[in-house]
Amino acid sequence: MLSAAFLIATSLQAQTPAPTSSTPPAPAAETAPAAPLSVEERAAIAAERAAIAAERAAEASARAAEAAERAAAATVPPPAAAAAAAPATDKKQGEWDVTVGLGLISLTGNASTLTVSGLASAQRTTDHWIYAIKSYxxxxxxxxxxVTGEEAVSQVVAFNAGLELRGDRRFTDVISGYLLGGAETDHVKSVESRTFGEGGLGVLWWDEKKEKGRESYLRTDAAFRYANETRFQYYPTRMNLPDVDLGGPRFGAVFRYGLAQNVTFKEDVEVLVSVIGDSRMLFNSQTQLSVGLTKQLSLGTSFLVKHDSAPPPGKVSTDTALALNFEVLL
Known part of the structure; x- marks a missing residue:
């Protein structure tokens, strides 16, 4: 920059006309003060100063950029640390969460007992919908x-099944409206079939994934259910029974809580108060403690209570079942 300015100034001075011989030089004592700089000289000096200022500004900008890069490197975590800090999710939104369970009881010898139970559930959650399927x-x-002289006869002690479909329309992250339909049967309890439909409101109070894989979840339902129950006595003698209808408000709750790492307490409870026909109340509760053995496999023990205030003739009001089963998360 300085060399360019010097060459410009030298060129301007070279182009200035020299004094002719006809004009004698003035005596030294009478020399006038230095003439003001020409426009070209002032421009050359200004250009030189501007070049120096621009060079200093460029150096300052480079130093500032280096400082900014060092500050950014200090604040941004490395990729591995960022991946560790991000919460891990096994399932993406919109995918199905499928769980399959199996239980078995077998006794042989003087007496024999064989009982097999199974369950399966699937749920899919999107921004606006929740779909759920449950079967057992x-x-x-x-x-x-x-007994001596008599042959023991094998008897059926359990024969039941059920299927339930549910769809929730999410109005907010907390409140949803839903429709539910299903059917179930229980031959030992003289229920040939019970088909039902339900519509109501669900409230998701909280759904949290805590540290070390622990969870906390609570959902409640308030709805109206109608069901048609066809009855038939299978045991001990086959006999037709009159059918009944039931319908009324239903209240339910689903609660999950992680007691420790891979140890989860589960509670499902519902109560239906029938206002159609004779007064009747149905109460179901399933309490379960699940221990995760691996990421997909868990061992659980459950206690089931089913109460019917007006069961079919000859049947008791309350049934209970204590079971040990394996669950597989697919």
Whole structure:
């Protein structure tokens, strides 16, 4: 920059006309003060100063850029740390969460008992909808000890199954409206079939994934259910029974809580108060403690209570079941 300015100034001075011989030089004592700089000289000096200022500004800008890069490198975590800090999710939104469970009881010898139970559930969550499918079933036979001279006869001690479909339309992250339909049967309890439909409101109070894989979840339902129950007595003698209808408000709750890492407490409870026909109340509760053995496999123990205030003739009001089963998360 300085060399360019010097060459410009030298060129301007070279182009200035020299004094002719006709004009004698003035005596030294009488020399006038230095003439003001010409426009070209002032421009050359200004250009030189501007070049120096621009060079200094460029150096300052480079130093500032280096400082900014060092500050950014200090604040941005490395890719591995960022991946570790991000919460891990096994399932993406919109995919199905499928769980399959199986239970087995087998006794042999003087008396024999074989009971098989299974369950399956699937749920898919999107921004505006929640779809859920639930099914269960069990079958069991038992042969009491033989009496001398008499042959023991094997009897059915469990024969039930059910299927339930549910769809929730999410109005907000907390409140949703839903429709539910399903059917179930229980031959031991003289229920040939019970088909039902339900519509109501669901409230998701919280759904949290805590540290170390622990969870906390609570949802409640308030709805109206109608069901038609066809009855038939299968045991001990086959006999037709009159059908009944039931319908009324239903209240339900689903609660999950992680007691420790890979240990989860689960509670599903519902109560239906029938206002159609004779007064009747149905109450179901399933309490379960699940221990995760691996990421997909868990071992659970459950206690089931089913109460019917007006069961079919000859049947008791309350049934209970204590079971140990394996669950697989697909």
């Amino acid at each position: 079933g069990s079958y069991g036979r038992s042969r009491p000890p033989e």
